[in-house]
Amino acid sequence: MVDVANDEPPASPPTVARAPRTARGTRTRRALLDAAATEFGARGFHATGITDITRRAGVALGTFYTWFDSKEAIFQALVADMSARVRDAVTPRLADADSAIGRERAALHAFLDFVAENQLIYRIIDEAEFVNPESHRAHYETTVGRIAQRLKEGARAGELREEVGEVEAWAIAGMNVFLGLRYAVWSPDLPAEEVARRANRLLAEGLARKR
Amino acid sequence: MVDVANDEPPASPPTVARAPRTARGTRTRRALLDAAATEFGARGFHATGITDITRRAGVALGTFYTWFDSKEAIFQALVADMSARVRDAVTPRLADADSAIGRERAALHAFLDFVAENQLIYRIIDEAEFVNPESHRAHYETTVGRIAQRLKEGARAGELREEVGEVEAWAIAGMNVFLGLRYAVWSPDLPAEEVARRANRLLAEGLARKR
Amino acid sequence: MVDVANDEPPASPPTVARAPRTARGTRTRRALLDAAATEFGARGFHATGITDITRRAGVALGTFYTWFDSKEAIFQALVADMSARVRDAVTPRLADADSAIGRERAALHAFLDFVAENQLIYRIIDEAEFVNPESHRAHYETTVGRIAQRLKEGARAGELREEVGEVEAWAIAGMNVFLGLRYAVWSPDLPAEEVARRANRLLAEGLARKR
Amino acid sequence: MVDVANDEPPASPPTVARAPRTARGTRTRRALLDAAATEFGARGFHATGITDITRRAGVALGTFYTWFDSKEAIFQALVADMSARVRDAVTPRLADADSAIGRERAALHAFLDFVAENQLIYRIIDEAEFVNPESHRAHYETTVGRIAQRLKEGARAGELREEVGEVEAWAIAGMNVFLGLRYAVWSPDLPAEEVARRANRLLAEGLARKR
DNA sequence: AATGAATGAGGGTTCATTCAT
DNA sequence: TATGAATGAACCCTCATTCAT
Numbered sequence: 001m002v003d004v005a006n007d008e009p010p011a012s013p014p015t016v017a018r019a020p021r022t023a024r025g026t027r028t029r030r031a032l033l034d035a036a037a038t039e040f041g042a043r044g045f046h047a048t049g050i051t052d053i054t055r056r057a058g059v060a061l062g063t064f065y066t067w068f069d070s071k072e073a074i075f076q077a078l079v080a081d082m083s084a085r086v087r088d089a090v091t092p093r094l095a096d097a098d099s100a101i102g103r104e105r106a107a108l109h110a111f112l113d114f115v116a117e118n119q120l121i122y123r124i125i126d127e128a129e130f131v132n133p134e135s136h137r138a139h140y141e142t143t144v145g146r147i148a149q150r151l152k153e154g155a156r157a158g159e160l161r162e163e164v165g166e167v168e169a170w171a172i173a174g175m176n177v178f179l180g181l182r183y184a185v186w187s188p189d190l191p192a193e194e195v196a197r198r199a200n201r202l203l204a205e206g207l208a209r210k211r
Numbered sequence: 212m213v214d215v216a217n218d219e220p221p222a223s224p225p226t227v228a229r230a231p232r233t234a235r236g237t238r239t240r241r242a243l244l245d246a247a248a249t250e251f252g253a254r255g256f257h258a259t260g261i262t263d264i265t266r267r268a269g270v271a272l273g274t275f276y277t278w279f280d281s282k283e284a285i286f287q288a289l290v291a292d293m294s295a296r297v298r299d300a301v302t303p304r305l306a307d308a309d310s311a312i313g314r315e316r317a318a319l320h321a322f323l324d325f326v327a328e329n330q331l332i333y334r335i336i337d338e339a340e341f342v343n344p345e346s347h348r349a350h351y352e353t354t355v356g357r358i359a360q361r362l363k364e365g366a367r368a369g370e371l372r373e374e375v376g377e378v379e380a381w382a383i384a385g386m387n388v389f390l391g392l393r394y395a396v397w398s399p400d401l402p403a404e405e406v407a408r409r410a411n412r413l414l415a416e417g418l419a420r421k422r
Numbered sequence: 423m424v425d426v427a428n429d430e431p432p433a434s435p436p437t438v439a440r441a442p443r444t445a446r447g448t449r450t451r452r453a454l455l456d457a458a459a460t461e462f463g464a465r466g467f468h469a470t471g472i473t474d475i476t477r478r479a480g481v482a483l484g485t486f487y488t489w490f491d492s493k494e495a496i497f498q499a500l501v502a503d504m505s506a507r508v509r510d511a512v513t514p515r516l517a518d519a520d521s522a523i524g525r526e527r528a529a530l531h532a533f534l535d536f537v538a539e540n541q542l543i544y545r546i547i548d549e550a551e552f553v554n555p556e557s558h559r560a561h562y563e564t565t566v567g568r569i570a571q572r573l574k575e576g577a578r579a580g581e582l583r584e585e586v587g588e589v590e591a592w593a594i595a596g597m598n599v600f601l602g603l604r605y606a607v608w609s610p611d612l613p614a615e616e617v618a619r620r621a622n623r624l625l626a627e628g629l630a631r632k633r
Numbered sequence: 634m635v636d637v638a639n640d641e642p643p644a645s646p647p648t649v650a651r652a653p654r655t656a657r658g659t660r661t662r663r664a665l666l667d668a669a670a671t672e673f674g675a676r677g678f679h680a681t682g683i684t685d686i687t688r689r690a691g692v693a694l695g696t697f698y699t700w701f702d703s704k705e706a707i708f709q710a711l712v713a714d715m716s717a718r719v720r721d722a723v724t725p726r727l728a729d730a731d732s733a734i735g736r737e738r739a740a741l742h743a744f745l746d747f748v749a750e751n752q753l754i755y756r757i758i759d760e761a762e763f764v765n766p767e768s769h770r771a772h773y774e775t776t777v778g779r780i781a782q783r784l785k786e787g788a789r790a791g792e793l794r795e796e797v798g799e800v801e802a803w804a805i806a807g808m809n810v811f812l813g814l815r816y817a818v819w820s821p822d823l824p825a826e827e828v829a830r831r832a833n834r835l836l837a838e839g840l841a842r843k844r
Numbered sequence: 845a846a847t848g849a850a851t852g853a854g855g856g857t858t859c860a861t862t863c864a865t
Numbered sequence: 866t867a868t869g870a871a872t873g874a875a876c877c878c879t880c881a882t883t884c885a886t
Contacts, residue, residue: 022865025870044341046257050856060872065857067870101419123340130255130338137397144393151418160418167401167409168418170393171386178385179378182355186348190378198378206417207362207371207379208312236845260880271847273884282881444886447849466763468679472877482851487878489849523841545762552677552760559819566815573840582840589812589823589831590840596811597804600773604803608770612800620800628839629784629793629801630734658866682859693868695863704860 018067029067031057033081036074041120045075045131072132079128079135082121083142089114100154105200107147108176112192115184123185126177144169175199229278240278242268244292247285252331256286256342283343290339290346293332294353300325311365316411318358319387323403326395334396337388355380386410440489451489453479455503458496463542467497467553494554501550501557504543505564511536522576527622529569530598534614537606545607548599566591597621651700662700664690666714669707674753678708678764705765712761712768715754716775722747733787738833740780741809745825748817756818759810777802808832 020026035056039048050071054061068074093110097103115122128136148169154160176199183195231237246268250259261282265272279285304321308314326333339347359380365371387410394406442448457478461470472493476483490496515532519525537544550558570591576582598621605617653659668689672681683704687694701707726743730736748755761769781802787793809832816828 021869024864028870046341049854061874062857062859062872063870065859071856127341129334130257130341140389154418155420159420161420163409164418167390167394167406168413170389171410171413174385174387174389175382176385177389178351178381182381183378195378198374199382202379202382202414202417204417204419206413206415207365207375208415209366209370209372233845239845261882262880273848273882274846276882277845443848446885450849468763471875483853484851484878484880485849487880493877549763551756552679552763562811576840577842581842583842585831586840589816589828590835592811592815593808593832593835596807596809598807599811600803600807601800604777605800617800620796621804624801624804624836624839626839626841628835628837629787629797630837631788631792631794655866661866683861684859695861695869696867698861699866 020067025067028057028059028063031059032064032067032074033078037078037081037121037124040075040078040124040127041122045071045127075124075128076132076135078124079132079139082125083135083139085118086111086114086122086125086143087146094150100150100157100159101200101204103150103154104147104172104203105196107150108179108199109192109196111176112180112184112195115180116188116192119185122180140173144173147172172203175202231278236278239268239270239274242270243275243278243285244289248289248293248332248335251286251289251335251338252333256282256338286335286339287343287346289335290343290350293336294346294350296329297322297325297333297336297354298357305361311361311368311370312411312415314361314365315358315383315414316407318361319390319410320403320407322387323391323395323406326391327399327403330396333391351384355384358383383414386413442489447489450479450481450485453481454486454489454496455500459500459503459543459546462497462500462546462549463544467493467549497546497550498554498557500546501554501561504547505557505561507540508533508536508544508547508565509568516572522572522579522581523622523626525572525576526569526594526625527618529572530601530621531614531618533598534602534606534617537602538610538614541607544602562595566595569594594625597624653700658700661690661692661696664692665697665700665707666711670711670715670754670757673708673711673757673760674755678704678760708757708761709765709768711757712765712772715758716768716772718751719744719747719755719758719776720779727783733783733790733792734833734837736783736787737780737805737836738829740783741812741832742825742829744809745813745817745828748813749821749825752818755813773806777806780805805836808835 020029032053036048036053039052039056042048043052048071050064051061053074054064064074068077090107090110093106094103097106125136125139128139144166148166151160151164151168155162155164179195179199183190184192231240243264246264247259250263250267253259254263261275262272264285265275275285279288301318301321304317305314308317336347336350339350355377359377362371362375362379366373366375390406390410394401395403442451454475458470458475461474461478464470465474470493472486473483475496476486486496490499512529512532515528516525519528547558547561550561566588570588573582573586573590577584577586601617601621605612606614653662665686668686669681672685672689675681676685683697684694686707687697697707701710723740723743726739727736730739758769758772761772777799781799784793784797784801788795788797812828812832816823817825
């Protein structure tokens, strides 16, 4: 209610987080991010309290706010982090393949492995749709962009049909995510390799019986 | 507005909601479900308060608990309802097609139409993953079950490869959902028909260039 | 962060408080106001917690927010209340006097009595300058307006100098308030009557020695 | 900007602040006091954080506690400083007048000028009533003491009525403060000179019409 | 069945102060 | 002296749920 003159611009823009200026700060910030990943992964965004995070990180409650503006801010930082980690888990495995179709198989396989190893925290990305839609959308647009890029290269190389594009890339992303949820999170009753092989055959030749 | 009446005996345990015994009760219960669909769709589960629902339904706060045990209970009822509505929107359109592949095209097209017409409330199903995982999983297992069923029939009819099965069905479900999110919710920059056509060609013959 | 369509106007304007619809509600709201007056008066706005108020009122914490939007809202309501009570304590006493100058004496005397009887809670009005400047200013502008009105009438009646006006009214208000603080709140080492008599002589004839 | 240096031995107990032993220390302490004056003036005591002060002063947060024991301590130091500054602004102007009544006019005029030039930070003194009552009371008792002293001298000189004393001094103080708030802070719609002239005529001869 | 007031645990955030460097 | 990270008690407010009418 009280409103008086303020002759200064409001500090710095509300970016995702404050940058540490000391080694200790860097350590603490990292500990908070790791703890948050575990807690959000285990209980979800809404059921996780700041105290859950700080307790796991081994710091006092107030310390949280030294490094993050809010619960949403750390969540957003985590989504970006996860997004990068998925990419880093997939990219190097693409080199294993020597064809456009094979690269998609390698990508799915790597993705399934990553999800299996990070079952809980992987879901952070999907929860972002309901917590921080921007970062969720940003993640998937980037991901699909990379798939589309690969498809285009496959087409240029004469391996894939000419008109493959964004629609096909979104379709592949959807396939991968659902297969990950079903076979890496819910019930791993098929080996990742087998799942990747079958899905890849669909990509390669479709479902129709050969005449 | 949204018709969430449930004319079938509920598949879920009767703890979810109480059955009305008067016409007035039926109206009130319906009003609450409609209001909840709109509010959950617009703001999401956690940002929606019981008062948002009762205000929109035009009843007093306490009345909510005459009809539903909890916020989760009404959400769960809505998910079941949405699930049925998606099915009811898709099933009749399958008859338009005269081949196994064509049926998947019809299914996707119908799904995209449904999502476009129910953009906000459709997302209730996806949010269920983080609010009420059981109903989310139940929805997708049922949905995928139906797809798998169709694929099996296509195989039996000699149209599809022999070994199509669950993996392919999950892949299709994922494709459909992501294409819905991208082209029916986020930015409808391609007509549903075109999206369905391209995705269906992928299913029919894969991505590889024909030799 | 999540921002979705909202097709309704935001309920009612944030007036000072919600109007009770039942007798019980009226009682509760009154109890909260009384408790708040006592607590704010004793500890000041910032040192008073909502729990101090609800504890004294004998209701649960959450009940506070059934009747008031915020701590500031109840404070504002109290200032308006106090303002009216001061006026109601002073106005009837004006009739005791039969001259313009005499009316100012009666007013000050009544004011001193009021402050003495309500030492603590009277200060709420002054604290408003730093908590809710609008209501503070509103109170004093109204008060001074009433004084100025009386002075004008005295001038019209030929009792006071022609040009008495707003400046004189503010001067009188200041006198009264400081005399109240000093002789009714801090140390009542002179009877109200004596204080009023001396201050009134100043108003009547000034300080200069008669030649 | 604001000069809050205190060149005199502090009248208050030495717990209020630590004395600098180096030139650098002196500069830092001064910077903190200046920053605090600006911030407290602009936002009030409670809305001002230590970080607001240190940020404006250009020092690190921890440095604050090198020079002041607490937020209250620096506030108290500021009140004492403001009190001295008001006095220093008024005292020399008394020499302009050659009568007891004239001295009160000069005092009010000087006070109005001071308040106009220091609108925001002047209010620190009044906020002290709710932050640090002792210093607030000390300020006004000193101020009123000086006024009473002048009145006594006027009486001794035969210019003022015999019995002028403390009551009249409090009345004058109240007048001055309210006129300052109204005509120097809120809306300067009359020149200080005119305000002082009218208020002084009230002091000189009262309000009654001359017969 | 419906109403609207009452409940109180819980949660996110602030901020004066302390401390290790 | 200065720095900036760390601390944790305190606080306001929300909201799902209960209850008396």
